[in-house]
Amino acid sequence: MRPVIQVRQLTKRYGKTIAVDQLSFDVRPGVVTGFLGPNGSGKSTTMRMVLGLDAPNAGQAQIGGRPYRDLRWPLREVGALLEARAFHPGRPARAHLAALAAGNAIPRARVEEVLALTGLEQVAGKRAGTFSLGMAQRLGIAAAMLGDPGVLLLDEPVNGLDPEGIRWIRGLLRSLAAEGRAVLVSSHLISEMALMADHLVVIGRGRLLADTTAAELATQAPSLEEAFLQLTGASTEYRAARS
Amino acid sequence: MTAGTRSLPPGRYRFRHVARMEWVKLASLRSTWATLGTIIAAAAGIAVLVAAGTKTASGDLTNSMMTGMFAGVLLAGVLGVLTVTSEYTSGTIRATLAAAPRRPLVLAAKAAVFAITTLITGQAAAFLAFLAGRAALGHGIAAPALGQPGVLRTIVLSGASLALIGLLGLGLGAIIRHTAAAVAVLVGVVYVGELFIGQINRTIDTYLPAYIVGDSIGGRTCGPGAAGCPLPAWAGMSVLAAYAAAALLIGGCILAWRDA
Numbered sequence: 001m002r003p004v005i006q007v008r009q010l011t012k013r014y015g016k017t018i019a020v021d022q023l024s025f026d027v028r029p030g031v032v033t034g035f036l037g038p039n040g041s042g043k044s045t046t047m048r049m050v051l052g053l054d055a056p057n058a059g060q061a062q063i064g065g066r067p068y069r070d071l072r073w074p075l076r077e078v079g080a081l082l083e084a085r086a087f088h089p090g091r092p093a094r095a096h097l098a099a100l101a102a103g104n105a106i107p108r109a110r111v112e113e114v115l116a117l118t119g120l121e122q123v124a125g126k127r128a129g130t131f132s133l134g135m136a137q138r139l140g141i142a143a144a145m146l147g148d149p150g151v152l153l154l155d156e157p158v159n160g161l162d163p164e165g166i167r168w169i170r171g172l173l174r175s176l177a178a179e180g181r182a183v184l185v186s187s188h189l190i191s192e193m194a195l196m197a198d199h200l201v202v203i204g205r206g207r208l209l210a211d212t213t214a215a216e217l218a219t220q221a222p223s224l225e226e227a228f229l230q231l232t233g234a235s236t237e238y239r240a241a242r243s
Numbered sequence: 244m245t246a247g248t249r250s251l252p253p254g255r256y257r258f259r260h261v262a263r264m265e266w267v268k269l270a271s272l273r274s275t276w277a278t279l280g281t282i283i284a285a286a287a288g289i290a291v292l293v294a295a296g297t298k299t300a301s302g303d304l305t306n307s308m309m310t311g312m313f314a315g316v317l318l319a320g321v322l323g324v325l326t327v328t329s330e331y332t333s334g335t336i337r338a339t340l341a342a343a344p345r346r347p348l349v350l351a352a353k354a355a356v357f358a359i360t361t362l363i364t365g366q367a368a369a370f371l372a373f374l375a376g377r378a379a380l381g382h383g384i385a386a387p388a389l390g391q392p393g394v395l396r397t398i399v400l401s402g403a404s405l406a407l408i409g410l411l412g413l414g415l416g417a418i419i420r421h422t423a424a425a426v427a428v429l430v431g432v433v434y435v436g437e438l439f440i441g442q443i444n445r446t447i448d449t450y451l452p453a454y455i456v457g458d459s460i461g462g463r464t465c466g467p468g469a470a471g472c473p474l475p476a477w478a479g480m481s482v483l484a485a486y487a488a489a490a491l492l493i494g495g496c497i498l499a500w501r502d503a
Contacts, residue, residue: 052344053337054502069344072255080341086334088272095271096338103264103342104256143338 003028004151004182005050009059012045012206019045021206022059027184029150032177034197034214035186038232042206043186044082047155051080063151075104079144080153084136084160086143089129093120093139096128097146106147114142133160141169152176154185158192170196190228194218202228204235261343261352268335269326269356278322279364282315282405286368289314290376300384305394306461308376309401315368316408316456319361320429323412326357327494328422336503346499350417354491357413358406365405369398393462393476400460400480407483408433408452414490417498432486445471452486455479 003026012020020042027033037043048054050061052068063071063078071077087096097111115124118138123131128139137160144152154173158166173196177183187193193200194214202210202217209231210217214224221227269275289311297304330336343349373394377386387394412429419425437453448454448471459479465472474482 048337048502051337051341053340071344073251074256074344075342076251078341082337082341083334086338088268088329088333088335090274091268091271095267096335099264099267099271100338100342102267103260103339105252105260 004064005153005184006062006065007046007050007059008061010046010049010056010061011058012042012049012054013057019206020049020056023203023206023208024059025201025208025211027151027182028199029182030177030180031198032173032183032185032196033199033201034193035184035201035203036190036193036228037186037188037203037209038235039188041188041204041232041235043188043203044155045206046203047080047082047153047184047186050153051078051082053082073104073147075100075106075147075149077147077149078151078153079147079149080155081137081140081144081157082153082155084133084140085128085131086140087128087136090127092125093128093131093142094124096139097142100143100146104147110146110148114145117145118142134162134165137161137165141172149181151182152184154183156186156188158187158189166192190225194224202231204232207235209235256343258348258352261348262356264339264342265349265353265356268339269360274325275322275360278318279360282318282364283368283371285314285318286311286372287375290372291379294376294379295381297380297384303397303461303463304376304380304384305373305387305397306463308372309369309397309461311372312365312369312401312405313453313456315365316405316452317430317433319365319405319409320412320433321426322361323357323409323414324416324425324429325422326353326413327416328420328425331420332422340503347495350491350495350498354410354413358410361406361409362403365402366399367402368405369402372401373398396476397461400476401456403480404456404460404483407480407487408456410487411452411483411490414487414492414494417494418490449474450482452483455483 005027008024010020010023023046035043045054049056050068094111097114098108101108101111115121118141120138120142123135131139137157141157144154157169161169173183173185185196197214200210200212200214200217217227218224221230290308293307293310330339339349340346380386389395415425415429419428433452437448437451440451441448455474458473460476462476463473
């Protein structure tokens with residue numbers, strides 16, 4: 001199928017540091033694509049560039065053939081969870097969602113739908129600053145789902161979730177992909193990705209290390225974890241001394 | 244089913260959608276209403292104190308009753324700063340720009356919503372200050388009336404100056420992005436600068452926001468050729484508007500160019 005997100009030669013420098021280095025990959029509809037790499041490997045920076053929040057120094061990222069800023073109804077086309085707590089702590093959760101809905105002419109009833117979907121109905125009137133990390137993540141996912149988008153970008157969505165929450169989000173993402181949506185989900189946890197993702201894009205120090213399936217990667221070492229560590233071994237920023 | 248082929252409503256998001264988003268954001272914070280309420284209470288309360296302490300009818304009583312608007316102007320400026328910087332502090336800016344990636348449109352909508360809100364608040368504060376001050380004047384002192392020359396102008400322009408300083412704060416917030424630094428610059432420009440420059444150069448002094456709010460708008464005049472005469476009321480307002488416009492323009496450019 002035609003890729004929905006196309007990343008081509010994407011490069012981002014901060015001073016002398018190269019955060020993302022000529023990165024190219026595709027995200028296709030109907031599958032969960034895992035975006036995997038050690039801490040500081042450039043996953044979040046890449047996602048911010050796909051969303052037009054950061055400008056690349058070179059290369060480009062397109063969604064459905066267009067840069068993000070040219071989308072007609074961005075939230076109805078792409079849903080994103082970038083960081084937990086990307087909301088004002090003094091604003092009630094429902095108002096946060098209602099504001100975003102208004103920005104893309106999304107019917108008000110949809111706010112209640114995503115609150116129900118993420119299990120936040122009971123706390124929707126509370127100021128979001130009182131939320132636990134897990135509830136904050138759910139609010140972020142509710143915001144991403146607001147426009148019922150065909151493309152989802154989620155940066156470390158399982159952070160702060162309890163085991164039940166992790167299982168919930170795994171099921172949610174798989175069912176969203178099964179409906180034909182394109183799902184890109186980042187993590188530094190290979191074990192979680194193995195359960196969640198069909199396709200894997202592995203990066204280290206901003207460079208593409210592998211663009212493969214979980215099954216294929218696992219054949220390269222005794223275990224998937226071992227294969228991941230071998231792949232990223234040269235590009236990990238900090239490592240404990242080997243004993 | 245891809246991003247391009249899913250059924251989407253016709254058209255695209257426009258100014259009115261973004262403005263509605265900004266209004267919901269502004270109105271859903273308790274601190275917004277607390278600040279706006281404080282502005283009105285301070286204006287009226289200080290007008291009552293000033294009026295009650297007035298012993299003679301000499302001087303411009305209308306202008307005196309607008310004394311409390313000074314506090315309101317600063318609060319409006321800080322609210323303007325926070326309207327932008329709190330989005331950076333909390334990370335909301337990334338949700339905002341994901342919903343509306345055309346950034347100049349976002350700042351324009353933010354400024355329009357904020358301007359209308361503070362304009363209404365400013366007029367309410369100024370008229371209430373005038374009415375409360377008039378009621379608190381001692382017996383035997385002739386109270387100014389709305390029909391007298393310059394009275395209505397002083398009140399309306401005082402109210403409007405609140406919105407303009409608010410927009411100056413909003414623009415500074417977009418330029419600086421950090422709450423403390425932006426508030427410091429705002430207070431420096433609006434108040435502290437006046438204290439220093441007032442001692443050094445009386446002509447530059449007349450172009451500073453505090454002087455305009457305090458003297459130009461009240462229509463204070465002085466003899467021909469005297470140094471440090473206030474700008475005429477409407478000229479003073481134009482200078483304030485130019486400050487706000489410049490801050491918003493620079494803030495808009497920085498918002499458009501810099502990573503969020």
